[in-house]
Amino acid sequence: MSDNLKSLYHEVILKHNSDPQNFKKREDAKYIIEAYNPVCGDQFKLYFDLDGNTISNLSFHGYGCAISKSSASILTTLLNGKKVEEFININDLFNNVLSGKPLNDKIPEELLAFTPVIAHPGRIKCVTLGWDSLTEFLNSEK
Amino acid sequence: MLSLTQIREDFPILSRTNKSGEKLVYLDNAATTQKPNQVIDTISNFYKNHNSNIHRGIHFLGVEATELYENTRKKVRDFIGANHTEEIIFVRGTTEGINLVASSFGSSSITVGDRILITGMEHHSNLIPWQQLARQKKAHLDIISVSSNGEINIEEVSSKITNDTKLVAISHISNSLGTINPVEEVIQIAHRRGIPVLVDGAQAVGHQPVNVNSLDCDFYAFSGHKMFGPTGIGVLYVKEEYLSQMSPYQFGGEMIRSVTYEDASFADLPHRFEAGTPDIAGVVGLGAAIDYLHSIGLDKIKAYTEDLSLYMAKKLSTIEDLQIIGKPQFRGSIVSFNFDQIHPHDVATILDEKGIAIRAGHHCTMPLMQSMNIPGTSRASVAFYNDKNEIDILYEALKAVKNIFN
Numbered sequence: 001m002s003d004n005l006k007s008l009y010h011e012v013i014l015k016h017n018s019d020p021q022n023f024k025k026r027e028d029a030k031y032i033i034e035a036y037n038p039v040c041g042d043q044f045k046l047y048f049d050l051d052g053n054t055i056s057n058l059s060f061h062g063y064g065c066a067i068s069k070s071s072a073s074i075l076t077t078l079l080n081g082k083k084v085e086e087f088i089n090i091n092d093l094f095n096n097v098l099s100g101k102p103l104n105d106k107i108p109e110e111l112l113a114f115t116p117v118i119a120h121p122g123r124i125k126c127v128t129l130g131w132d133s134l135t136e137f138l139n140s141e142k
Numbered sequence: 143m144l145s146l147t148q149i150r151e152d153f154p155i156l157s158r159t160n161k162s163g164e165k166l167v168y169l170d171n172a173a174t175t176q177k178p179n180q181v182i183d184t185i186s187n188f189y190k191n192h193n194s195n196i197h198r199g200i201h202f203l204g205v206e207a208t209e210l211y212e213n214t215r216k217k218v219r220d221f222i223g224a225n226h227t228e229e230i231i232f233v234r235g236t237t238e239g240i241n242l243v244a245s246s247f248g249s250s251s252i253t254v255g256d257r258i259l260i261t262g263m264e265h266h267s268n269l270i271p272w273q274q275l276a277r278q279k280k281a282h283l284d285i286i287s288v289s290s291n292g293e294i295n296i297e298e299v300s301s302k303i304t305n306d307t308k309l310v311a312i313s314h315i316s317n318s319l320g321t322i323n324p325v326e327e328v329i330q331i332a333h334r335r336g337i338p339v340l341v342d343g344a345q346a347v348g349h350q351p352v353n354v355n356s357l358d359c360d361f362y363a364f365s366g367h368k369m370f371g372p373t374g375i376g377v378l379y380v381k382e383e384y385l386s387q388m389s390p391y392q393f394g395g396e397m398i399r400s401v402t403y404e405d406a407s408f409a410d411l412p413h414r415f416e417a418g419t420p421d422i423a424g425v426v427g428l429g430a431a432i433d434y435l436h437s438i439g440l441d442k443i444k445a446y447t448e449d450l451s452l453y454m455a456k457k458l459s460t461i462e463d464l465q466i467i468g469k470p471q472f473r474g475s476i477v478s479f480n481f482d483q484i485h486p487h488d489v490a491t492i493l494d495e496k497g498i499a500i501r502a503g504h505h506c507t508m509p510l511m512q513s514m515n516i517p518g519t520s521r522a523s524v525a526f527y528n529d530k531n532e533i534d535i536l537y538e539a540l541k542a543v544k545n546i547f548n
Contacts, residue, residue, distance in 0.1 A: 008491070009546050017547075018483075040487050040503050041517045063517055065485035066547070119161075120491055 008120070009066065012113035016070035021077045022059040029057065035072070035133035037125055042068045044130055046076075053083050065126055067117060072130035074110045084138055091131050098124055144438065144446050149527050152178035152434075156527060164497030167532045172317050172345060172476050172523035173501050174367045177431075181371055184430035188423045195419055197396060211422055214429035215412075218377055221432045222362065223353035228411040229385060231378040232420050236344040237267040239363030239378035240311070242415065243340055244271035246388040247309075247361075248279070256281040256308045259299075261323070262288040262513055263316045266506040268342040272311060281308075288510060292319035292468025296327050303335055310339045314346035318505040318519065319468030320451065320476030322346075329358050338384060344368055348435060349475050349525070350444035354379050366424060370525075371431030375424030378415075385411050392417040443526045447475040450524045454533045458522075461540055467519045478505075478519035484547050486520040492543045498536055 026032075029047035036043045044062035048055055058080040060072045079087050093107045100118055114127045125132075150156050153176045158166040168176060188210065194203035196211050218230045233239045248271075252258065258272045262285045276283040284302050286294045303310070310332045315322050329339045338360035346352055348369025354362045361384070366375040380388065390397055390408055394417040399407040408414040435443065455477045459466050467478040480486065486502035493500055503518045504511045511518055522536060 008495070009488075014547065041508070041511070042485075042487075043517075065487040067488070120494075123487070123491060126487065 008116040010113040010116070012074075012110055013066055013070040016073040017066035020060075020069055020073040022080070023061060023073065024059045025061045026057065026059055029059075031137070033133055033137045035060075035062075035068075035129045037064075037068070037129055039125070040065065042126065042129060044068070044072055046072070046130060046134060050084075053085070055079055055082055055084065055087060060130060064129065067114070067123055067126035068129045071114060071127045074108075075130050075134070078108055078110070087134065087138070091135055094131065095128070098127060144442060144526055146527070146529055149438070152180065153527055154179060154182075160494070160497045162495060162497075164495070167496075167498040167528075167535050169522040169524060169528065169532070169536060170499045170501050171525040171528075172368070172505075172521065174373065175348065175370045175525050176527070177370055177372065177427075178434050180434045181427050181430045185372060185423050185427040188426045192426075193423075196422055197413070207422055210426045210429070211420070214425045214432075217429050217432050221436075222347070222377075222379060223355040224379055225355060226382055229379055229382055231380060231412045231415045232425055233363075233376045233378050234374055234421070235365040235367070235376035236342060236363045237376075239361075239376055240268055240340065240342065241271050242378055242391045243361050243363075243380070244275045246391045246415075247338075247384060248272075248275040250387060250389060252276075252279045252281050252308050254280045255306060257284055257304055257306045258282070259284045259286065259302055259307050259310045261286040261294050261312050263292065263294070263319060263321065263323075263507065263510050264311070264313055265317050265342065265344070266508070267344075268311055268313060268340075269509070272309075282306075286312075288319075288513065290514075292316065292321045292470045294323060296324055296331070299328050300331050303332065303337065307332075307335070307337050310337055311342070312339065313342040313344075314352070315349075315474040315476070316468070316470075316507075317345050317476065318507040318510055318521065319470065319478055320473045320523075321468060321470035322472035322474050325359070326357060333358065338381075345474060345476065348431070348443075349447055351440040354381075360384055366428040366431065369431055370434060372421075372424045372427040375421045375428050377428075380412075388415075390414045390417065394418050396420070438526065446526050447524055447528075448473065450528060450530065450533065451475045451477060453530055454522060454524065454536070457533055457537050458540065461537070461544065463544065464540065467514065467516065475525065476521060476523040478521045480516060480519050481544065481547075484543060486518045488547075489520045489540070489543050492546060493536070493539050496535075496539045496542075498539055500536075 026047040030049040033046050042064035044060050046060050048058040058076045094111050117123050155176050192206045194207040196208040215230045219227050332339045340361035341359045343362050343364040347364040360381045362379040367373040397409050397414045397417040463482045490502035501521045
């Protein structure tokens, strides 16, 4: 295997792909939003509640590639119980990293597993799929 | 046998490498084929030496460009065995060709309660124009089902044709599954009931001999870029008896006879269907692609690519946990496949790192994917410049994909 591939399909990604965290439907969630990429057909739902400004009981379910699935899985592990502002902050840091800006040491380490995807512009949307839909939802709620 | 070394030299892009220095293995021919020097040079030569608008030039360049353009129409006529030059309409591609028929023939011949029959494996470009036409006209769209092998049942075609059916539209070769459809039989059945048939030939032309006269189809659409010619140019064949019934599809320059503020009369066939300045260089390049295909021979191309495609299907099917999607009795140059637990886009990305270009996704056949209960497939498609060694490279790379995810 080439070094490139080893790093692209980092063990963090492969682990979350084969054993996604918080991977469950929850029909009684206060909010159920869709993360859909019509180009590849990847389709997840995010389930969560908002207690005031705090995201809680965050889970996801659906179908997607290893990149989109692992990224959504990490999203749920990082942001459950966090405030909306913290999500926005981490999301901004993550987007900076994905657009090739210098690393910021405040970014959660798991997210660095996705930096090799920068070399595959066609796959960036897979990384950000769940994140973008949550951002869009929060913007529309403002 | 083809002289592969010589053929590959005609396609400069085949010597490309990717960022890691891996040699290109181009297996995405169903999306678009590569272009030989003969096509590239012809287009370049047109712009360098003959460029002019057509059908209006008093000057010598206008005469030359018009001659090159209209001579290509004759070349296309002979290439697909049409009876008349007027039956050849230049369009942007298969999609525009089908839309032209849906818009023009559809608006005059489809009315409330009529039925249009298509198969369940059609590309969106041979589905949505009919779906939308049916909606506008309050007509019905009937779908011939696709078996798990990726084939249609000819008896179902007969049973789904009713007295209200006004058109049958079918792909010659499925772009998702590689199935060569029994279009001759479908046309015979439809014609016994007096119903015209449109064939989407995007995946057939350039890979096998196509003769619209012996097929006896009424409409046949195909794209230049899938037959080793340029992008942006395609052909719609319309049988003479339907041509005269069809009104123009777009209006403007090039398609008129005389115009007042109140009215217009239209140019002769087929020019009334070619509004605006066409892709003249594209047409000339398409002519070069036809010459190139003739120089190799379409019978040889068909035999070679089908053999290669069968080799690929057989070889890939030996990989554990890999399913071939669609196992038709007659296969064109396309093989779709899936791993149990690996997403097609992950497969395509890993192959891309190894220089292997394939397509992954729903291949513009979302309803077919839904009916097969899969989100998409990985699709490898060959052309006459590929060889078994490249299939072996694909095979090894797919085994490596499996290892990464195990």
